Amino acid sequence: MDNDITQITLIDEDGVERNFQVVTKMDIENKEYVVVVPEESNDSEAIILRIDKDSDGNDVLVTVEDDNEFNVVSEAYETLFSEDDMN
Known part of the structure; x- marks a missing residue:
């Protein structure tokens, strides 16, 4: 999956x-993950x-x-975003 999506x-x-x-x-342990949130919902749970x-050979989620x-x-997601909040 492209990084710019x-x-x-x-x-x-x-x-x-x-x-x-x-x-x-994110790439973790040789696997790729994507974190998404619903657009039309007030619930911002990732x-x-x-x-x-x-x-x-096509990408599937x-x-x-x-x-x-x-x-x-x-944990990787939380660490990434807690570091971003500090900068």
């Missing part, structure tokens, strides 16, 4: 298209998605379901 559209489990702002993209490849993996990415 600022918005993505995803289809939720109900088949509804939703727009998300890309907060950041969502972490892993960038995987499908059988054709996957929900991080493993608790350990989620915690590693969450």
Whole structure:
């Protein structure tokens, strides 16, 4: 996934298209992740998605379901943004 993408559209489990702002993209332990927040919601809770490849080599976004993996990415995200706040 390109680093300059600022918005993505995803289809939720109900088949509804939703727009998300890309907060950041991170590379952790040889995997790529993207952190997004919904555009149309007042809820600014960030969502972490892993960038995987499908059988054709295209990028696909996957929900991080493993608790350990989620915690590693969450900590990296929090560290990144707490450092940005200090500068």
